[in-house]
Amino acid sequence: MVNFSQRLGKLSPYPFVEISRIIAEKRAAGVDVVTFGIGDPDIPTPQHIIDRLLTASEDPSNHRYPETDGLPEMRRAIAHWYRQRFDVDLDPDTEVLPLIGAKEGIGHAAFCFLDPGDIALVPDPAYPVYSVGTMFAGAESYVMPLYERNGWLPELDAIPNDVARQAKVMWLNYPNNPTSAVASQEDLESAMRYCREHDIALLHDAAYSEVGYEGYRAGSLLQIDGAKDVGLEFHSLSKTYNMTGWRMGMAVGNADMIKALFQIKANLDSGVPQAIQEMSIEALTGSQDCIDENVAKYTWRRDRVLQALTRMGLKVDVPRASLYIWAPVPEGFTSAEFAARLLEETDIVVTPGSSYGQYGEGYIRLSLTTPDERVETGCQRLENWVIPSPTLRT
Structure with missing residues (x-):
């Protein structure tokens, strides 16, 4: 058996x-x-993105193994998009890492920060992968309840001191899945200050930032001064460019955290196929x-x-x-x-x-x-x- x-x-x-x-x-x-x-x-x-994929698929150099850290042009395109969209400067060589969709990076991130017995601060309700990745790493999730009365934001002052001392990561996700709640820059800054005070990595899932109504434009965690000290932001081309089937995302932020995630990924995957990286470059740098x-x-x-x-x-x-x-x-x-x-x-x-x-x-x-x-x-x-x-x- x-x-x-x-x-x-x-x-x-x-x-x-x-x-x-x-x-x-x-x-x-x-x-x-x-x-x-x-x-x-x-x-x-969009058709112009598909056209780039079709051309790239005929290039024999794209028929070989990709690199885990992606094409240099891909990392530069991500940095370009962050600059254009959020006025955030990123070093494409040290602060950017392409992902096989944001879900993959979110799941692997737990192995960078958590050992058995450690604690991850995980919102509830939330995307299940935050807690599943924590469990795979042998760590424990401490639930941060999200309530309608509080705008579906975590109540940081309700986290016990002993939990905060053991916590290694905090997960946030705004605009939020499943509640659709949004967080102000002040809300994100409060979380960042909390994490800096307690030496906690702040991991922000921003996959829905480009779907906003009546002119609403979501901000980035990395727009906050000092966010790169403790912060990593996960993003995705899936919802922004209708590319769920192509599996393209990115992690950006703290260089040491990016290096750690790269080390995990280099041992577990072979990166994003290069033809898909090329279509993603077109998505990020072409017509929006x-x-x-x-x-x-x-x-x-x-x-x-x-x-x-x-x-x-x-x-x-x-x-x-x-x-x-x-x-x-x-x-x-x-x-x-x-x-x-x-x-x-x-x-x-x-x-x-x-x-x-x-x-x-x-x-x-x-x-x-x-x-x-x-x-x-x-x-x-x-x-x-x-x-x-x-x-x-x-």
């Missing part, structure tokens, strides 16, 4: 794998499913028109879904950023129960808030990465659905 590691037994099913399975089963049975589940942009990668075009589409979808949820009787805050709507479930339901009833009775997929941690209970997340006509179909179903009494649950 084959024995497996104990860490496998600690893993919960990754929520989006389960969602994909349910959708596939329903559709195989001929059911017309509308999904607001996974945050995977339906909008195609697709960003505003994306936001215009997401704005219509956001407003239409908000309209449907309001007509259902749900009280939902209007997101200023990100691809998600975070909606409270009716009283008497858990998030999983309400999501299950939606699927059973309307063939609509949403993600239960409990998938993002214990403090996500009581909410559902709806993604806006569904084609307009499917959004309209789903919204009509929501508006015509009579929310059942929780006493009639199965």
Whole structure:
């Protein structure tokens, strides 16, 4: 009999794998499913970016192993983008590292900072990979609850002193997944000061910075004086340029932290394929028109879904950023129960808030990465659905 590691037994099913399975089963049975589940942009990668990939794929030099630290031109393109977007200067040789998507870098980061017995400060609700990476490294997650009453920001003064002394990293993510909350530069500066005071690495996931509504523009952690002393920021081309399938992201910030992440990656992966790096250079340095075009589409979808949820009787805050709507479930339901009833009775997929941690209970997340006509179909179903009494649950 084959024995497996104990860490496998600690893993919960990754929520989006389960969602994909349910959708596939329903559709195989001929059911017309509308999904607001996974945050995977339906909008195609812009043509000028694809054209660069096609050309690059014919270059024999791109048929060989890439380097873990990426093409020098790739690192310079990332530094150029940060300069143009955030007015942040980065040394492309020491403060920039391409990633095989931000998720890969986030998962590997735990091995740079954490040993068994160490503590990571992890928000809840949150993207599951922060805590999963911590567990893989043999460390423990200390949950920083995020509450609606506090704008979904961590209450740093509630962290016990003994926990702060053992903590090696703090994870933040703004604009936030799943809550869509935003953080001001003052909020990020408070977190940075806390981490500097306690010798904690501050790891900021900024993957949704380019999806903002009504003119909202998210800032970067690295715009704060002294952020490079303790800070590493993770970013992604996935949502900004509709490139989820191409797997391109980056980590930027403190040079020693970049070097540590490079050392981990150099032993575990062979870097981003060079043709994909070339298309990513085009994305970062070429026309940025697709960003505003994306936001215009997401704005219509956001407003239409908000309209449907309001007509259902749900009280939902209007997101200023990100691809998600975070909606409270009716009283008497858990998030999983309400999501299950939606699927059973309307063939609509949403993600239960409990998938993002214990403090996500009581909410559902709806993604806006569904084609307009499917959004309209789903919204009509929501508006015509009579929310059942929780006493009639199965």
